[in-house]
Each structure stands twice: as structure tokens, then as C-alpha cells.
Amino acid sequence: MSNKTKKGNGNGGDGGQSKMAKQRSEDSHDYSSFKVVLFYCSLIVFLPVVTFFALKGFVLDQFFTMSDVKVNIASAVGAVAALHVALGLYIYRAYFGGSDKKAAQSKQD
Numbered sequence: 810m811s812n813k814t815k816k817g818n819g820n821g822g823d824g825g826q827s828k829m830a831k832q833r834s835e836d837s838h839d840y841s842s843f844k845v846v847l848f849y850c851s852l853i854v855f856l857p858v859v860t861f862f863a864l865k866g867f868v869l870d871q872f873f874t875m876s877d878v879k880v881n882i883a884s885a886v887g888a889v890a891a892l893h894v895a896l897g898l899y900i901y902r903a904y905f906g907g908s909d910k911k912a913a914q915s916k917q918d
Contacts, residue, residue, distance in 0.1 A: 849899040853892065860884075860891035 865884040869875060875883070 845902070849895070849902070852895045853899065856895045857888040857892040861888035864888075 861884045864887045865880055869880045869883055873880075
């Protein structure tokens with residue numbers, strides 16, 4: 810019975826360390842994924858707003874002689890275009906980006 814106890818303790822200690830290392834690896838991967846999603850969500854929310862007010866306040870009002878309604882419409886079109894660019898970047902990253910390097914690294918480990 811004492812031999813079984815010794816074998817169990819030796820394997821449990823090594824297994825516990827490998828489980829902790831695996832958990833840390835998964836946590837760092839989750840945090841990395843969270844940062845990417847947070848970045849793209851922020852880009853999707855704030856880029857159109859910034860584009861609208863930048864076009865309206867700095868570009869269209871100062872350099873073009875257009876009515877207020879036309880300035881607002883042109884700014885809204887620019888904001889929609891910025892939104893589409895941000896969504897396109899997110900979809901491109903989700904479809905093509907990032908997974909190849911991580912998959913190659915995990916195969917080497």
C-alpha cells in the first residue's frame with residue numbers, strides 16, 4: 810500500500826504543475842482574445858462617431874460652401890463608410906488573422 814501512495818504522490822505533483830501551466834496558457838490566450846475583441850468593438854463604436862464630427866467640424870464646414878443639411882448628410886455617409894471599414898477589418902481578422910501563428914506554436918510545443 811505504501812508503494813501505491815508514493816506513486817500517486819509523484820504523479821499528482823507533476824500533473825498539478827502541468828495543469829497549472831496549461832491553465833495559465835489558456836488564460837493568456839483568453840486575455841489576448843479579449844483584448845482583440847475589445848479593440849475591434851471600440852473601433853466599431855468610436856470610429857464612426859469621430860469620423861462624423863471630424864468631417865462635419867473640420868472638413869466640410871471649413872473647406873466647402875454647403876448648407877447644414879448637406880454637411881450633415883455627407884458626414885453621415887462618411888461615418889457609415891468608416892463603420893463598414895471597421896467591420897471589414899474585424900471580419901478579415903476573424904477569418905484570416907492570427908490563428909496560423911498560434912497553431913504553429915502549439916504544434917511545436
